[in-house]
Amino acid sequence: MRFSFTDEQLAFRSAVADVLSDWCTPADLHARYVELNAEAGRSHARWNALAGLGVTGLVVPEHLGGLGLTDLDLIGIAEEAGAVVLPEPLATTAGVVFGTLGSVPGMEERLAAAIDDLMTATFGGVDFGAERHRVSTTLNEGIASTPRVAHCHADLLLLVVVIDGATELHLVDREEVTVDATPALDLTRELGTIHWRPTEGTLLASGSHADRFVEQLVERSALYAAAELLGLCQAMLTLTASYVTERKQFGVPVGSFQAVKHHLAGARVRLEFARPAVYRAAYTLANGEPTLAHDVSMAKSLAADAADEAARVSLQCHGAIGYTYEYDLHFAMKRAWGLSAAWGDARSHRARILDLVVESRS
Amino acid sequence: MDLTFSPDQEAFRMEARTWLQANVPSPGSLRSLDTAEGFEDHRAFERTLFEAQWSVVSWPKAFGGREVGIMEWLIFEEEYYRAGGPRRVSQNGIFLLAPTLFEFGTDAQQSRYLPAMASGEEIWCQGWSEPDAGSDLASIRSRATKTEGGWLLTGQKTWCSRGAFAHRCFGIFRTDPSAERHRGLTYFLIDMATPGVTVRPIAQLDGETGFAEVFFDDVFVSDEDVLGGIGEGWKVAMATAGSERxxxxxxxxxxxxxxxxxxxxxxxxxxxxxxxxxxxxxxxxxxxxxxxxxxxxxxxxxxxxxxxxxxxxxxxxxxxxxxxxxxxxxxxxxxxxxxxxxxxxxxxxxxxxxxxxxxxxxxxxxxxxxxxxxxxxxxxxxxxxxxxxxxxxxx
Known part of the structure; x- marks a missing residue:
């Protein structure tokens, strides 16, 4: 029993965190919001700097162009991406899509090229369900429509559809789809409906084979969302702690009042006890343990509750300034709300835990 | 990261499980810990644990332990609760005072107190809070004055868990009347049978006397029973508090x-x-x-x-x-x-x-x-x- 990261893992995480803090400052986030509001394209510089570190292929085997590391090496990096509210899909590309494609036969060349070309990737077409996941893609005259896909302008899209009662998993290039952007509170997650044509050429897996991949993809999505939520939670608390230390009323910093302290301490305690659950689930994933569903649900429910509480108390402790578009808090807060509900909210994950635990005890 | 236990740790777990299954009393067979009879029932079980070397597994062998690490202690605890083990009447001693004794105690204090604590022979209570010093612990007023070979304690402590039946008490007293707050406090190890100690049991919500008020009226404590040095009481107490939290x-x-x-x-x-x-x-x-x-x-x-x-x-x-x-x-x-x-x-x-x-x-x-x-x-x-x-x- 050694529940801790290695020195190498911590050093890599901290190196990526340095790059993130250089490239993703609050000023950069404000700039990105302006671009997105103007429906402008993206600057690729930040993504290229990150992907250039090899992070997107972190859990991909070396012979496929990856770094051959594990989810335990990536989980802390996802947390750091959350902490800067990174607009680009780092955890989704590296942890969810590439982390799964690495084990799909026949994907070797495509995956190696995707890593090499510094591509972004996303996954969609299914919603988390405590008993079973629900495919959200609809099909009309051969055209599939997948709603609410995050990072809808990604280079590669891994999408789920049901055709003739069988689940199918497809890998589609951006050039092959039409995107209808969907207005959503967190602009930087770039939600949209993807219209695409499932073909023999895009098909990766079908039937029970596809079901297994989808299951894996949903667990990965929930786990990496949980890791980002930890980072968001930390970021909101750090920002708020610094604000209430500077802001004075009645001649003293408002952070010296117990009412303010207790709000923030409560959220800090929730964060403290969510973290080990997220790390444990990453360990379970990295080691192929059979308790993945239980452990991911623990991670996601605890991280979502912690982030929701951090968002609520951070807004409250900031007073009116936190309620403005020009202040930095809303970036993290909106991302936290979105990720808290995505891939199963806390309550849906607890419903799954109950089923699993009752089953294991009877 | 490795979240599995070693074969040795698993063997330790099975050994603990086997012993506990055979020796933990059936539910309800011990009377309530917070009654005089129940207190004795629980002490008897502590003795059984101690004789089989299960009462304080992480301690050195010389004091009745097995010298196992913190992970093994956690494993033992898992097995103890799994077997439905009773509340530990010796908890204030073995879990709170003992870590403090290991850190600050002299060799003589350790040999004098640890084995008797581990066997349930001597049960300890905590003498910290006072009627006017609860959350604001540093405002305590109970004092100790120097006398030949030791100190005379005077004052009132309250909310002392196990205080109604305990044999000994660890408490903090003001030894420097001119010092304020955290300074000038000293940590004492007190025999509850010393003349001048008066115990008034307090019934808790359930009507049983789980805690007590303790009055000190010129209670003599020898120099050997100062833990961690004169005036060091706050530092020593914070070590105990760390274990408690x-x-x-x-x-x-x-x-x-x-x-x-x-x-x-x-x-x-x-x-x-x-x-x-x-x-x-x-x-x-x-x-x-x-x-x-x-x-x-x-x-x-x-x-x-x-x-x-x-x-x-x-x-x-x-x-x-x-x-x-x-x-x-x-x-x-x-x-x-x-x-x-x-x-x-x-x-x-x-x-x-x-x-x-x-x-x-x-x-x-x-x-x-x-x-x-x-x-x-x-x-x-x-x-x-x-x-x-x-x-x-x-x-």
Whole structure:
């Protein structure tokens, strides 16, 4: 029993965190919001700097162009991406899509090229369900429509559809789809409906084979969302702690009042006890343990509750300034709300835990 | 990262499990810890544990332990609660005073007190709070004045758990009357049979005398019974408080075991109400799972903390976060059970709900309610978390 990261893992995480803090400052986030509001394209510089570190292929085997590391090496990096509210899909590309494609036969060349070309990737077409996941893609005259896909302008899209009662998993290039952007509170997650044509050429897996991949993809999505939520939670608390230390009323910093302290301490305690659950689930994933569903649900429910509480108390402790578009808090807060509900909210994950635990005890 | 136990640790677990299965008294066979007879029943069980070397597994062999590490101690705790072991009447000694004695005690103090503490021969109580010094512990007024070969203690201590029946008391007294607050305090090891000690038991919510007021009237304590030096009392007391809030007093097994029984209670309850079935989205079911998730999270956090401790790191303000978390988890867990039991919850009769007697959930609830109060109220712990983990300014 050694529940801790290695020195190498911590050093890599901290190196990526340095790059993130250089490239993703609050000023950069404000700039990105302006671009997105103007429906402008993206600057690729930040993504290229990150992907250039090899992070997107972190859990991909070396012979496929990856770094051959594990989810335990990536989980802390996802947390750091959350902490800067990174607009680009780092955890989704590296942890969810590439982390799964690495084990799909026949994907070797495509995956190696995707890593090499510094591509972004996303996954969609299914919603988390405590008993079973629900495919959200609809099909009309051969055209599939997948709603609410995050990072809808990604280079590669891994999408789920049901055709003739069988689940199918497809890998589609951006050039092959039409995107209808969907207005959503967190602009930087770039939600949209993807219209695409499932073909023999895009098909990766079908039937029970596809079901297994989808299951894996949903667990990965929930786990990496949980890791980002930890980072968001930390970021909101750090920002708020610094604000209430500077802001004075009645001649003293408002952070010296117990009412303010207790709000923030409560959220800090929730964060403290969510973290080990997220790390444990990453360990379970990295080691192929059979308790993945239980452990991911623990991670996601605890991280979502912690982030929701951090968002609520951070807004409250900031007073009116936190309620403005020009202040930095809303970036993290909106991302936290979105990720808290995505891939199963806390309550849906607890419903799954109950089923699993009752089953294991009877 | 490795979240598995070694073959040696698994063997240790099986050895503990086998012994505990054969020796833990059946539920209800020991009378209540907070009565004179029950106190003796529990001491007798401590003796049994000690003779088989299970009472203090992490201690040196010379004092009755097995010299195993912190992970093995956690394994033992898991097995102890799994077997339904009774509350430890010696807890204030073995879990709070002992770590402080290992850190600050002289060789003579360690040999004099540790074995008798481990065997249940001498039960310790804590003499810290006073009528006018609760959360504001540094305002204590009980004092000690120098006399030939020792000190004379005068004053009043209160809320001393086990105080009604304990043999010895560890307490802090002001030895320098001109010093204020945290300075000029000294930590004493006191024999409760010394002339001048008067104990007034206090009945708790359940009517039993779990704690007491203790009056000191020129009570003599020899120089050998000063722990950690004259004027060092606050520093020594904070070491004890760290044990009280951190993992040493409340190991996670206590909560994970109860959480498992709570899930069983929910399952049994859902079958009884039949038509309603087990609605995992129902409000009560969600509270039950929340309590289960928090208990498991506490266990994971403890393994992480134990790893840090083993690798030489100190536990600081995190102990305050830990105390808030386990005490609130305990309340939530028992509250969920009582909500499931509905109108049966207030009955003080045994009738075997969900693997536990009905009254055990009620007892557990009453006990849990003291958690956010003792060992420094959760309000004080929140101040510590805010100031030391988030860097907020002091008032």
């Amino acid at each position: 951190g993992i040493s007093l409340r190991s996670p097994a206590r909560y994970t075991e109860a959480a498992g029984k709570l899930i069983d209670l929910l399952a049994a309850h859902s079958q009884e109400v039949g038509a309603l079935g087990l609605d995992p989205r129902g409000a009560i079911a969600d509270d039950v799972v929340k309590a289960y998730v928090d208990a498991e999270a506490y266990k994971l956090h403890t393994y992480m903390t134990a790893t840090k401790v083993r690798e030489g790191h100190k536990v600081g303000a995190e102990a305050s976060a830990t105390k808030i978390f386990w005490s609130e988890t305990d309340v939530n867990l028992h509250q969920a059970a009582l909500r499931l039991l509905g109108p049966d919850a207030e009955l003080m009769v045994p009738n075997g709900h969900g693997g536990l007697d009905l009254s055990d959930w009620l007892d557990g609830y009453l006990f849990a309610l003291s958690g956010p109060i003792y060992a420094g109220t959760n309000e004080i712990q929140r101040n510590v978390v805010a100031e030391r983990m988030l860097g907020l300014p002091r008032a």
